[in-house]
Amino acid sequence: MTKTSSFSAPKGIPDYVPPGSAEFVAVRDGLVNAARLAGYGHIELPVFEDTALFARGVGESTDVVAKEMYTFPDRGDRSVTLRPEGTAGVMRAVIEHGLDRGQLPVKVSYAGPFFRYERPQAGRYRQLQQVGVEAIGIDDPALDAEVIAVADAGFRALGLTGFRLELTSLGDSTCRPQYRELLQEFLFALPLDEETKRRAQLNPLRVLDDKREEVRALTANAPLMIDHLSESAKEHFDQVLGYLDALGVPYVVNPRMVRGLDYYTKTTFEFVHDGLGAQSGIGGGGRYDGLMQELGGQPLSGIGFGLGVDRTMLALAAEGKSAGDSSRCEVFGVPLGEAARQHMVVLAARLRAEGIRVDLAYGGRGVKGSMKAADRSGAKFTLVLGDRDLFEGSIGLKDMATGEQRQVALADVLAEIRTAVAAAD
Numbered sequence: 001m002t003k004t005s006s007f008s009a010p011k012g013i014p015d016y017v018p019p020g021s022a023e024f025v026a027v028r029d030g031l032v033n034a035a036r037l038a039g040y041g042h043i044e045l046p047v048f049e050d051t052a053l054f055a056r057g058v059g060e061s062t063d064v065v066a067k068e069m070y071t072f073p074d075r076g077d078r079s080v081t082l083r084p085e086g087t088a089g090v091m092r093a094v095i096e097h098g099l100d101r102g103q104l105p106v107k108v109s110y111a112g113p114f115f116r117y118e119r120p121q122a123g124r125y126r127q128l129q130q131v132g133v134e135a136i137g138i139d140d141p142a143l144d145a146e147v148i149a150v151a152d153a154g155f156r157a158l159g160l161t162g163f164r165l166e167l168t169s170l171g172d173s174t175c176r177p178q179y180r181e182l183l184q185e186f187l188f189a190l191p192l193d194e195e196t197k198r199r200a201q202l203n204p205l206r207v208l209d210d211k212r213e214e215v216r217a218l219t220a221n222a223p224l225m226i227d228h229l230s231e232s233a234k235e236h237f238d239q240v241l242g243y244l245d246a247l248g249v250p251y252v253v254n255p256r257m258v259r260g261l262d263y264y265t266k267t268t269f270e271f272v273h274d275g276l277g278a279q280s281g282i283g284g285g286g287r288y289d290g291l292m293q294e295l296g297g298q299p300l301s302g303i304g305f306g307l308g309v310d311r312t313m314l315a316l317a318a319e320g321k322s323a324g325d326s327s328r329c330e331v332f333g334v335p336l337g338e339a340a341r342q343h344m345v346v347l348a349a350r351l352r353a354e355g356i357r358v359d360l361a362y363g364g365r366g367v368k369g370s371m372k373a374a375d376r377s378g379a380k381f382t383l384v385l386g387d388r389d390l391f392e393g394s395i396g397l398k399d400m401a402t403g404e405q406r407q408v409a410l411a412d413v414l415a416e417i418r419t420a421v422a423a424a425d
């Protein structure tokens with residue numbers, strides 16, 4: 001038997017522990033709030049679903065489905081998969097609950113963990129956190145612009161500035177098949193290796209995304225979708241760009257952009273941050289015309305995004321910024337003596353009832369140990385109460401920023417703390 005002396009989190013799966021977890025919460029909530037401001041309702045979905053849902057929805061030829069899914073039989077021998085992304089699950093739920101038969105567009109947002117068995121590295125995890133939105137049922141360029149602008153606003157509200165938005169159009173069902181043939185004709189004429197030829201057969205667009213220098217050189221003059229858009233796809237894309245201009249959302253058109261999921265049509269975009277190294281995509285999304293029908297629903301179009309919370313945290317750190325307040329509490333209570341402790345416990349509960357974050361020194365650590373704990377807590381104010389103070393009806397209030405301490409009447413302490421905390425904000 002092997003002896004296990006300690007456990008660690010599974011490979012490539014991050015923990016979010018205090019104080020850093022405050023940054024995680026602030027980033028996630030900041031991005032969710034941007035969606036809420038645009039009227040997206042919360043949707044909470046299962047963390048695992050039928051394997052076939054993702055195989056069909058995301059696409060069998062994608063790396064995500066072919067190589068990265070956590071798929072296993074459950075105890076009833078059904079094949080289930082930990083969700084690798086959110087869009088397919090949203091479609092399933094929208095169809096199942098008939099939301100697509102109500103008011104359109106259906107606008108939902110979600111936040112949570114997704115699972116991809118990728119090679120872990122900086123910014124690439126096997127459990128990743130996303131905030132996503134989907135707007136389903138209306139094919140309007142203004143909606144594309146809204147989705148993009150919501151992501152842009154979410155990043156900016158967190159203080160992030162060093163990112164760029166890249167977008168393109170992947171065409172629609174009228175121009176995409178013709179373009180695919182054109183691209184394949186071009187690729188088949190190139191001296192490509194067998195593996196790449198196979199990829200050209202299966203998913204020619206992906207060859208344009210090949211990172212190898214020699215393949216890049218060979219495909220430098222490849223035909224691009226953006227030059228072969230149907231009239232209506234071109235008109236749609238031009239209108240999206242027009243709205244983005246009007247909204248003041250900066251962008252660059254990148255006609256060689258290739259996304260890792262198969263369902264995209266028309267507007268497709270990615271937010272890229274240069275401070276992150278290889279894993280530079282902090283978010284991405286696009287329109288998906290055929291997905292809902294593919295999953296058994298009505299032929300409705302949709303558009304959405306998934307923003308990477310982990311990578312957004314790294315991007316903020318790369319910019320030397322922080323979105324979260326890592327202090328656990330605003331006020332820290334130091335009781336010195338048994339009677340003082342009893343009083344302090346109740347006082348802390350009353351302050352908390354007013355919405356003030358309060359922590360206490362536990363375990364009778366003495367003045368020195370307790371004041372050290374107060375320091376470490378990051379609290380703005382410390383309340384110091386000895387049995388004697390209690391007898392005299394006063395309490396010490398220390399401003400941790402200035403180090404100043406004064407005695408205030410116990411009867412006034414709630415009001416004093418309220419004012420002090422408000423003034424310190």
Ligand code: HAM
Nearest residue numbers: 085086124125128281282283284285286304305306308
């Ligand atoms: P995605 O581009 O595969 O799109 O993922 C969205 C974002 O999730 C990425 O831009 C990245 O920030 C983050 N992400 C992806 N994989 C990892 C990883 N292994 N580690 C850390 N972060 C990661 C989707 O998932 C689509 N469902 C987005 C969408 C919604 N399209 C339309 N609607």
